[in-house]
Amino acid sequence: MGVFTFSEESISAVAPATLYKALVFDGDNLIPKVVDAIQSVEILEGTGAAGTTKKINYLEDGHLHYAKHKVDAVDKDNFVYNYTLVESDTFPETLEKIAVETKLAAAPNGGSVVKVTVNYVTKGDAKPSEEELKIGKQKGDGLFKAVEGGKTHHVLHKVEAVDEASFVYNYSIVEASDLPETVEKISVETKLVEGPNGGAVAKISVKYFTKGDAQPSEEELKTGKAKGDALFKAIEAYLLAHPEYS
Structure with a gap:
């Protein structure tokens, strides 16, 4: 088993409390509205707290796909939300899971500093390819930008x-x-x-x-x-x- 860790910080114009509420507590309803590709978010087990398992159904290249993620930690006081992608029909054969740690902090301008750490857990000695890392980053960036902008279409x-x-x-x-x-x-x-x-x-x-x-x-x-x-x-x-x- 290999573990490959990548961290990144970005700045959002939205305050931590507001952004955290949108991503964590309203995310199941909000994200399908602001991200065109995501069709629905289903709770398979739990109530949203740590231990909850969710299934995200999304479109990619005209095909319906899914990803399951398990909530690892929800700390609303410190704006921490950690989860692990445990299954997806688009996972490479070499990938076992992806653990994501997210923490929001107040930025000097009234917005947020978004700190994200991603741990790719692979099978054997396999390493995630540059393309896999690039696609994963694009999806994460797109989600944050969509929620931050709050753009809905009708x-x-x-x-x-x-x-x-x-x-x-x-x-x-x-x-x-x-x-x-x-x-x-x-x-x-x-x-x-x-x-x-x-x-x-x-x-x-x-x-x-x-x-x-x-x-x-x-x-x-x-x-x-x-x-x-x-x-x-x-x-x-x-x-x-x-x-x-x-």
Whole structure:
């Protein structure tokens, strides 16, 4: 077994008490709202104190993944929160677990000093690769920045047609916090038909209604398709994992 320890400090503009409350006590509800990739946080055992086990379901590259973490310490007086990632379907074979120690302290400007120590526990003599360390750091940084900024997004869609017999569902996205200024609405027509292997063929038609003579950019089309694909993959993964659903 190998243990590889890495520490880092960063500064947040948010006061320690507020940031700690958001991350630890409100995190299960707040984090899925501010981090688009995270779909849900489930408590498998415990009440949030030390010994609690949680399961985080998240999307990555259009696929639904999970990570389980066990709470090791919660000290609200000293703003300490320690946990260990004990299982994930994206763990490298050489990795046994990742222990994370977090402590917040008051910064001179009224914000917080965030001190994070990460212990990678590997199997045998294996060492975490530079890529694994880089990805892990990016995910941690992204979580803190999202919670610190408190950015939430919304989408309003209007149902146009529901035909249960023909498996048709049409709707229009009429408002969204991240809808480009040039887009008036996006209409989506969905029809499912039986596939040759007993599954389904999803036929989707998307119409972008723009303002004036504007045209959606390649990046906007790519982003829209990625979000749609991710939603279908997430639902598909859930249904495959729960065959009792009907």
